[in-house]
Structures are given as structure tokens and as C-alpha cells.
Amino acid sequence: MDSKIQVAVLGGGSFGTAIANIIAVNGHRTFLWMRDGQNAEQCQSSRENSKYLPGYQLTQSLQITADLAEAVAGTDLVFVSIPSHSFRQVTRQVRTLLKPDAIVVSTAKGIEPVGFTLMSQILEQELPEHDIGVLSGPNFAKEIVAAQHTGTVIASESERVFDCVQRTLRSETFRVYANTDRGGVELGGALKNIYAIICGMAAALGAGKNTQAMLLTRSLAEMGRFAGVMGANPMTFLGLAGVGDLILTCTSDLSRNYRVGYSLGQGQPLDEVVSGLGQVAEGVNTLRQVKQKADDMGVYMPLVSGLYSVLFERRAIADVVRELMLGEQSYDVEYIGQSHGQ
Ligand SMILES: NC(=O)C1=CN([C@@H]2O[C@H](COP(=O)(O)OP(=O)(O)OC[C@H]3O[C@@H](n4cnc5c(N)ncnc54)[C@H](OP(=O)(O)O)[C@@H]3O)[C@@H](O)[C@H]2O)C=CC1
Ligand SMILES: O=C(CO)COP(=O)(O)O
Numbered sequence: 001m002d003s004k005i006q007v008a009v010l011g012g013g014s015f016g017t018a019i020a021n022i023i024a025v026n027g028h029r030t031f032l033w034m035r036d037g038q039n040a041e042q043c044q045s046s047r048e049n050s051k052y053l054p055g056y057q058l059t060q061s062l063q064i065t066a067d068l069a070e071a072v073a074g075t076d077l078v079f080v081s082i083p084s085h086s087f088r089q090v091t092r093q094v095r096t097l098l099k100p101d102a103i104v105v106s107t108a109k110g111i112e113p114v115g116f117t118l119m120s121q122i123l124e125q126e127l128p129e130h131d132i133g134v135l136s137g138p139n140f141a142k143e144i145v146a147a148q149h150t151g152t153v154i155a156s157e158s159e160r161v162f163d164c165v166q167r168t169l170r171s172e173t174f175r176v177y178a179n180t181d182r183g184g185v186e187l188g189g190a191l192k193n194i195y196a197i198i199c200g201m202a203a204a205l206g207a208g209k210n211t212q213a214m215l216l217t218r219s220l221a222e223m224g225r226f227a228g229v230m231g232a233n234p235m236t237f238l239g240l241a242g243v244g245d246l247i248l249t250c251t252s253d254l255s256r257n258y259r260v261g262y263s264l265g266q267g268q269p270l271d272e273v274v275s276g277l278g279q280v281a282e283g284v285n286t287l288r289q290v291k292q293k294a295d296d297m298g299v300y301m302p303l304v305s306g307l308y309s310v311l312f313e314r315r316a317i318a319d320v321v322r323e324l325m326l327g328e329q330s331y332d333v334e335y336i337g338q339s340h341g342q
Helices: 012-027 038-047 068-073 084-092 118-128 142-143 159-169 181-206 209-227 234-238 240-250 256-264 272-278 285-299 300-314 316-328
Strands: 006-010 029-033 061-066 077-080 103-105 131-134 150-154 176-181
Touching: 006 012, 006 068, 012 029, 012 038, 012 159, 029 068, 029 159, 029 234, 038 061, 061 176, 068 084, 068 150, 077 084, 077 159, 084 118, 103 118, 103 159, 118 131, 118 181, 118 209, 131 159, 131 272, 150 159, 150 181, 150 240, 176 181, 181 209, 181 234, 181 240, 181 256, 181 285, 181 300, 209 234, 209 240, 209 285, 240 256, 256 316, 285 300, 300 316
Parallel strands: 006 029, 006 077, 029 061, 077 103, 103 131, 150 176
Antiparallel strands: 131 150
């Protein structure tokens, strides 16, 4: 029953490295592909990804390569762990290299600007013949490689994908839940980055626990409202890929998006903060796309609008906060609403 398969992880950043390492530890033949040949050689010989996960020992059996064909040839399961800005380009590169029955899973938490395209929609477009899925949840790479107990979600329409991903990733420290609401799970991972920026900003400005609790709860309301209009199941936001990931990234400076917000709250300019990070913080671009989409669809998203006006319209944070606090007072849980809640 415990048959070993061949797995490739595309993207040698922090998450790709972490996920590849647990799969290799689980005994599957695992390739980690990174585009930079020198980096790949250095990681392969030193057993450490010193650029993205310094100080963490990678398991001996993990094979690290810059040769894409070598990484994916004969592979049963491929994780695409490339930031959203380059996700399509890399997916296209593997199209002719994959086995016809290979399963392909996105781990990226962003949105392509053109047509508001989710990463799994890119997989559908570029690899239409393959079964696909999305992996998302409260999953800091650094804690995964440190063997902290972690839960995640595999979202797909396919039982075959659930079965394969759950069997491959499951370990004493890593647990994988299934969800059929692919769009909801994927939107959860992308949207929470926006609110992590807001929460980081609030922390830098000295926000207390009352403020933090209100921000988290209203963020969840906004995410669920937006995703519901997009066709997702709002109940998905009660799961690990929704409220789980929101809590994680909105309360920890291990989150790059939270750190972006913190630096902005301290008064640093956006371009300096982003260029100084050295890693991807998807929330800045996601904010642009979600603001546009929410405006187009007429979805009320005061936190998104407020952050957008601070980041891109140079409005003062204090003015935006005052406006948010004095804005129209509405219902706590909108699914209960006026008629059912009293
Ligand atoms: N880190 C985390 O805890 C988690 C991250 N994620 C998500 O996973 C995705 C990847 O994030 P993460 O690993 O953290 O990102 P990092 O910033 O740590 O690394 C990005 C990686 O992508 C590579 N890359 C960028 N562009 C290209 C390209 N055109 N071709 C090939 N490789 C490319 C980079 O290579 P190079 O070094 O050569 O530039 C680098 O290896 C993001 O969407 C993120 O939101 C999801 C869960 C947790
Ligand atoms: O998505 C993440 C953890 O689940 C990582 O968040 P950041 O990209 O903000 O670091």
C-alpha cells in the first residue's frame, strides 16, 4: 500500500525546498529544480539552501538540479512552487516534458494580473490533459523544515489527486486535509497576504489586541464575501486554507507580507521595502488585482480599498483608519443578516 513514487518540485525558494525535503524524507524519489545551476550545485553538495533556508539541513536523498528535463522526466507528481509572476512561464516549459498521467499541483499564493487568473487556472490552460490541484494552508517553510507539526489542504476535483498528495506528503509532522473547493482554497491563500500587510502595519503602529482581533475577523468577512461572489464556498474560509492561514500570516513576522506591512507602518517607502525583502511577498500585487476586481464586481471591501489608497494613492494611514472606523456600521455576520439574527 505504501508505494513510493517519483516527485518533482519546481522552484528552489523557501517553500519549494521545504516541501521537497519532506517528500524525500518520506522515501519518495524527489527532485528539486532550481533555475540557477550554481545554486543547484551548491545546495546539492552542501545539503543546505543557504539563499532561502540557511541553517537547515536537507536530507541526503533529495536530488537538486538545474536540469528541468531531468527533474520532471518519469515523474508522477509535480509541485509548481514558483511565484505567480513567473508561474505560467515555468509551467509552459514543462508541457512537453511531463508523463501524460503526471499530476500537477500549485503551491503559489498569488494571482496573475491578466484576466485575474488563479494559478490552477494557468495549469488548466497550459496543461489541459493533466489532473491538477492546489496546496495551501498555514505553512511557513521555516517551520516545515524544522519539523513543527503542520496541517495543509489539497484542493482538487479529483480523488486521484487527493489520494496521491495525501499519501506522498503525510508524515508524523505533516498532515494533509482534502477540499473540493479549489477556487476557495486558492483564493484563501492569495487574499490573506493582503490582510497580513494590514496587520503588520497595525502592529508597527502599536495596535492592541482588540484592534488585532477586529482586523482578523473583518478580514475574514471580507475574504469570504469576495470569494463567494467569485463562486467559491464561503465555508472554505473556516478551514486551514482560510482562517488558518489568515491567523498565521497576520500574527507573525515570519510572514514576508506581514514584514512588508510592518516596515510600511514604520514609514519606509513601498519600493524600498519590496526591493529589500529578497524574497517574494505576493500581497502587494494581489492587492492591486483584488481592488480592481472588487470594483468591477461591486464587492464591498473597505480594508482592501483602505490599504490600496495608502500604498498607491499616498493617503495618510491615520486618515484611512479614521474613515474606516467612522464608516457605515453594518452587521457582524452577514450570512445571518437583519431578518435571521434577532
Ligand atoms: N515561503 C513560505 O512559507 C510559503 C510560500 N508559499 C508560496 O509559494 C510561492 C513561492 O514562494 P517561496 O518559495 O516562498 O518564494 P521565494 O521568494 O523564497 O523563492 C522564489 C523561488 O522562485 C524562483 N523563481 C522566480 N522566478 C523564476 C523563474 N522565472 N523561473 C524559475 N524559477 C524562478 C526563485 O529563483 P531564484 O533564486 O533563481 O530567483 C526562487 O527559487 C509563492 O507564491 C508563495 O506565496 C506558500 C506557502 C508557504
Ligand atoms: O503563505 C505563507 C504561510 O502559509 C507564507 O506567507 P508569506 O508569503 O507572507 O511569508
